[in-house]
Structure formats: structure tokens, C-alpha cells
Amino acid sequence: MKRQIFSILLFISIFFSAQKPKQIAFLSDVHFQDLYGSFSDHNFKGIINPTTGKPTILRTMDSQLHSTRIFNENYFAFLKVLDDIAAKGIKIVAMPGDFSDDGQAYNLRGLHRILQEYHEKYGINFYLTTGNHDPVGPFHNEGGKDDFLGQNGEPLGIYSKENIGKSTDKVITKDIAESGYLEILNELKDFGFYPKKEDLFWSTPFDQGIFKNYTYKKGLEAAEYSKRMYEVAKGFSVPDLSYVVEPVKDVWMVAIDGNTYIPKNLDENPQNMSNYKGASIGYNNVLTNKQHLIPWVKKLADEAKKNNKTLIAFTHYPMIDFNDEATREIENLLGDKKWQLERVPQEEVAKVFAEAGLQIHFAGHMHINDTGIRKFGENVLVNVQVPSLAAYLPAYKILTIQSPNRMEVKTEVINDVPHFDELFPLYEKEYSALQHDTTKPLWNKDILNTKSYHDFMLFHLKELVRLRMIPDDWPKEFIDKTKSLNGEDLLLFIQNKDQLKDQGIRSESFKKWSFDDLLLDLYKFQSADELAKKDIPEERLKQYQILEKLYQENQSKDVFVTQLKSVFKILSLLSHGDPADHFEIDLKKQEIRKR
Numbered sequence: 001m002k003r004q005i006f007s008i009l010l011f012i013s014i015f016f017s018a019q020k021p022k023q024i025a026f027l028s029d030v031h032f033q034d035l036y037g038s039f040s041d042h043n044f045k046g047i048i049n050p051t052t053g054k055p056t057i058l059r060t061m062d063s064q065l066h067s068t069r070i071f072n073e074n075y076f077a078f079l080k081v082l083d084d085i086a087a088k089g090i091k092i093v094a095m096p097g098d099f100s101d102d103g104q105a106y107n108l109r110g111l112h113r114i115l116q117e118y119h120e121k122y123g124i125n126f127y128l129t130t131g132n133h134d135p136v137g138p139f140h141n142e143g144g145k146d147d148f149l150g151q152n153g154e155p156l157g158i159y160s161k162e163n164i165g166k167s168t169d170k171v172i173t174k175d176i177a178e179s180g181y182l183e184i185l186n187e188l189k190d191f192g193f194y195p196k197k198e199d200l201f202w203s204t205p206f207d208q209g210i211f212k213n214y215t216y217k218k219g220l221e222a223a224e225y226s227k228r229m230y231e232v233a234k235g236f237s238v239p240d241l242s243y244v245v246e247p248v249k250d251v252w253m254v255a256i257d258g259n260t261y262i263p264k265n266l267d268e269n270p271q272n273m274s275n276y277k278g279a280s281i282g283y284n285n286v287l288t289n290k291q292h293l294i295p296w297v298k299k300l301a302d303e304a305k306k307n308n309k310t311l312i313a314f315t316h317y318p319m320i321d322f323n324d325e326a327t328r329e330i331e332n333l334l335g336d337k338k339w340q341l342e343r344v345p346q347e348e349v350a351k352v353f354a355e356a357g358l359q360i361h362f363a364g365h366m367h368i369n370d371t372g373i374r375k376f377g378e379n380v381l382v383n384v385q386v387p388s389l390a391a392y393l394p395a396y397k398i399l400t401i402q403s404p405n406r407m408e409v410k411t412e413v414i415n416d417v418p419h420f421d422e423l424f425p426l427y428e429k430e431y432s433a434l435q436h437d438t439t440k441p442l443w444n445k446d447i448l449n450t451k452s453y454h455d456f457m458l459f460h461l462k463e464l465v466r467l468r469m470i471p472d473d474w475p476k477e478f479i480d481k482t483k484s485l486n487g488e489d490l491l492l493f494i495q496n497k498d499q500l501k502d503q504g505i506r507s508e509s510f511k512k513w514s515f516d517d518l519l520l521d522l523y524k525f526q527s528a529d530e531l532a533k534k535d536i537p538e539e540r541l542k543q544y545q546i547l548e549k550l551y552q553e554n555q556s557k558d559v560f561v562t563q564l565k566s567v568f569k570i571l572s573l574l575s576h577g578d579p580a581d582h583f584e585i586d587l588k589k590q591e592i593r594k595r
Contacts, residue, residue, distance in 0.1 A: 060149050098365070100133060116190070128192045355376060372385075513540055
């Protein structure tokens with residue numbers, strides 16, 4: 001009797017274990033830089049933090065506030081997120097590229113150490129794919145940065161060779177050079193780029209007969225660097241680290257290496273690193289110069305369908321326009337070279353991969369939160385943009401596979417990070433040194449008063465918009481006209497006070513915010529999608545809707561009014577995209593539903 005009861009309980013336990021939904025955490029654009037790393041050929045370990053006493057290798061605050069990502073505090077955010085994932089009991093983490101800050105050896109070693117620690121301590125398996133910062137080019141390249149922080153608060157150069165860089169105060173170490181594919185593969189092979197013994201299946205685009213009688217030994221042979229090369233142009237062979245893995249039964253994760261390093265000059269030496277263009281454009285170049293990925297994805301999709309596998313792809317680059325259909329309006333207002341429009345994938349990208357059978361794709365690269373869906377007859381493709389931990393709004397995604405046709409995606413925002421302010425005393429030194437330099441704008445020291453990681457990253461966005469986005473993206477004449485305007489002024493451009501009164505609109509209440517506030521909110525929506533609403537006053541959001549409506553109804557041909565009309569159209573589109581916080585994907589009905 002006891003044996004029968006034990007057998008029934010065991011069956012129930014196994015049954016419910018088998019029914020438990022499978023979960024994958026997606027963690028993109030970590031841009032890991034090892035604050036507490038070391039160089040193998042130099043005794044420099046950084047500058048001493050007066051508060052902690054620890055030597056620290058960090059970049060300047062000035063460089064952070066001119067970049068679309070931070071370089072330093074994301075170190076602490078990364079550890080916080082890994083602790084969060086471990087606490088949730090998630091055992092699979094996919095990292096869609098830019099896991100390092102330019103693939104330097106000391107950063108790769110630091111990343112390896114942390115991933116290995118969480119694997120051993122919590123049983124988490126990590127699966128990486130490459131981004132345009134890892135590697136920066138297909139092969140090893142000399143490099144370095146001018147903007148590390150020196151002992152006296154002034155910039156310090158760290159370079160891999162003596163004759164590069166412009167800084168006079170410098171450290172020379174080979175560990176700051178930009179690693180190529182080979183070095184990345186050798187350092188991080190345990191994290192997806194090679195098969196694990198426990199993987200049920202593992203393969204690359206270059207395998208023959210990949211679905212028959214898979215063994216770990218076959219996987220190891222296929223993973224060799226020399227067997228993962230393709231011709232990106234005639235006579236130019238470069239690596240492709242794409243792979244597919246089955247980490248748990250019936251789930252195939254496709255890690256697509258979307259980096260396409262195209263030579264500028266076909267008469268050059270294929271090993272000349274300076275002859276390769278960067279890969280940041282993404283899938284548009286895959287369609288022209290990396291076409292072998294398309295039949296490979298189709299073959300995987302066909303086999304997955306035949307064998308009842310759930311296929312989940314992740315790449316660094318988006319497959320669907322991430323501007324919520326605002327791209328054309330942005331182009332009309334600012335031009336096709338602004339707002340990173342060159343990174344927007346052509347519609348053909350979504351069509352090609354949807355018709356190849358791909359349905360679910362996670363991407364990074366843009367440091368934004370977004371969801372896009374495209375339907376082509378019976379084919380559907382959903383592209384989920386994973387935010388960065390190094391930009392506003394810092395977050396990661398959790399995919400829960402309820403069934404092959406029904407999945408749930410949840411965005412986990414990172415608000416509080418232990419030690420995020422640990423480096424602030426060092427920035428105080430930097431600020432004091434910078435006050436003597438009148439040649440460039442000084443960053444706003446109030447960022448050192450922020451009380452949470454969320455507020456720190458929001459302040460970073462604010463400074464980035466002020467110091468870089470507005471000067472780079474927007475016409476100077478337009479910004480000069482708008483810099484003294486408030487919300488009421490924007491109303492009165494197109495309606496007089498009597499007209500507003502007839503509609504029950506109190507123009508005085510619009511005075512509380514400026515056009516600069518509106519521009520910042522525009523970038524909040526671009527970065528965080530619907531989650532930006534939590535960082536914008538509710539009254540202002542309602543006022544934006546009133547202005548959007550009034551400007552769209554206005555028929556004025558005045559150039560300035562037309563420009564403002566475009567601004568409100570873009571704001572409306574960016575703030576009303578597909579669900580991007582917590583949602584369900586129904587592949588059968590080809591729809592996304594907000595949860």
C-alpha cells in the first residue's frame with residue numbers, strides 16, 4: 001500500500017514538474033567593464049576610492065554623459081540583476097550581445113569570472129551571442145580609451161600600444177586591445193559558444209546532417225573556430241559564431257550572430273582590421289552579405305515544427321522597426337541621418353525571417369524597451385527589444401513559455417541597486433579638475449545627489465539629451481526658437497484664449513512645463529515605451545494629448561507650426577505602441593495582449 005502511495009506521489013511530482021512553464025531571462029547590452037579587474041602585464045589596478053579604499057578602473061563621468069550608455073555603475077546593476085534572477089529560480093539566461101565594453105581581455109576575464117560564479121552557485125546556464133562591441137571587428141585590433149579617470153581627477157589614457165591615443169598621462173597594456181572573434185570564443189566558450197555536456201542538442205549553421213544522431217562529441221567538433229567561417233565578400237573569410245542549443249527538453253534557442261563586418265576595399269589584405277566597416281547597422285547588411293543565415297533559420301524552423309520544438313531566437317540587432325511607426329515622421333523632421341535611423345531594419349528583414357518560419361525574436365542594440373509585430377499572410381514575427389542595464393530605463397525581460405503557441409513576456413525594471421553611488425567621491429575629484437577647463441560644457445553635478453539607480457539613469461538621459469542628442473539631432477534654428485517656450489506658448493501658437501475657453505481648456509495650467517521638458521519626455525518614450533509614463537506627471541500626459549489633437553487638426557502651412565506638428569505626432573506614436581511591459585504573445589491568433 002505504501003509503495004502504491006509513493007508511486008502515485010512520484011507520478012504526480014513528475015507530472016507537475018513536466019508541466020511547469022519554462023522560463024528564460026534576457027539580459028542585453030550589459031556593456032560589462034571590470035571596475036575591479038587587473039592587467040596581466042601591468043601593475044596598474046586603478047585609482048584609490050577614498051571612501052572604500054579600493055583601487056578602481058573607471059571611466060570619467062564626462063564620457064558617460066556624452067555616451068548612449070554608462071560605463072561604470074552598470075557593473076553594480078549587473079550583479080543586482082543576477083541576484084534577482086537567482087532569487088526567482090530562473091536557470092537559463094540569454095544575453096543578446098554587447099555583453100562587454102569593446103571586448104577587451106581584462107573585461108572578458110571579469111565577465112567570465114562572474115558568469116562562472118553564478119553558474120556554480122545557482123545552476124544558471126548562460127547563453128551569449130555577439131554584438132557590435134564584442135567584437136568591434138572580426139579580428140584582434142590594437143585599441144584603448146582616452147577617458148579613464150586619473151588619480152587627480154583628470155582623464156587617463158589606457159592603450160594597447162605606445163604610439164596610439166592622444167593622452168599624455170597613459171598606461172600601456174595589451175589587455176585593453178579589442179579582442180576578435182577567436183579571443184572571445186576562447187575566453188567565453190563555456191557560455192553557449194561551445195556545447196555543454198548537459199545540452200540536449202547543439203549545432204552551428206555550418207553543420208552537415210545536424211539533426212541526426214546528435215552527440216556531445218559532434219557538437220565539440222562543429223564548435224571549432226576554423227569550421228565557423230564564411231565569405232562576407234569574395235576573398236574575405238570572417239567568423240560567424242551563430243548556434244542553436246536545446247538547454248531543456250523541446251526548447252531550441254537560436255543565437256544568431258548578426259554582426260556583418262564588410263570590407264571597404266576588396267583589394268586590401270583580409271587581415272587588415274581597419275578595412276572592415278562596423279556592424280552597427282545590423283540586419284540590413286545580413287540580407288546582402290550574410291545570407292547563409294536565412295536558409296539555416298528556415299531549416300531550424302522546419303525541423304522544430306516537425307519535432308514539436310519551441311523555437312526562440314535572440315540576436316543583438318532588431319528585426320522590426322523599433323520606433324512604433326514614427327520613423328518616417330522622424331526622417332521628415334530631422335533627416336535620415338539623425339536619431340540613429342540608419343539602424344532601423346528594412347521591412348524586408350522581418351518579411352524574410354518571418355517567411356523562413358521565425359516567430360519569436362529577442363534583440364538589444366538600441367538600449368530601448370519596445371515590442372513590434374509583423375504579419376505576412378500566415379507568417380508572424382514578434383520582435384522584443386530588451387533594454388540595457390547601462391541606459392534609461394534599466395531593465396531585463398523574462399519569457400515564460402506556457403505552450404508552443406502562447407508565451408508571456410514580463411519587463412523587470414531595476415530601480416534600486418546596492419553600491420550604485422560607490423564611485424561618487426571619485427567623480428567629485430573629476431568635477432573639481434574640470435572646472436578649470438572652459439573649452440567644453442560642464443556636466444551637471446546634481447547627478448551625484450541621486451538616491452537610486454533609477455534616478456541616476458534618468459539623470460543620465462537628461463544630461464545625454466542636453467549634451468549630445470539636442471546638439472546632434474535637432475536643427476539649431478528650431479531649438480533656438482523653442483528654448484524659451486512653455487506649454488501655454490505651444491497652445492497659443494494655434495488657438496487663441498477664447499477658442500481654448502470654448503473647449504474648456506485652461507491654458508494657464510500648461511505653463512508648468514517647458515519645451516525642454518517635452519523633448520526629454522520624447523526621449524523617455526523612445527527609451528522606455530509605455531514605462532516612461534511612470535516618470536512623467538499625469539497632468540502633463542493629458543496636456544500632451546490635447547496638444548497632439550489640436551496640432552493634428554491644424555492646417556497651417558507655417559514651417560515652425562508644421563515642425564511642432566511633427567513633434568507631437570512622433571510623441572503620440574512613441575507613446576502608443578504595442579504592449580512593452582507585461583504582455584502575452586498568442587501565435588495562433590497572431591496577436592499581442594497586454595497583461
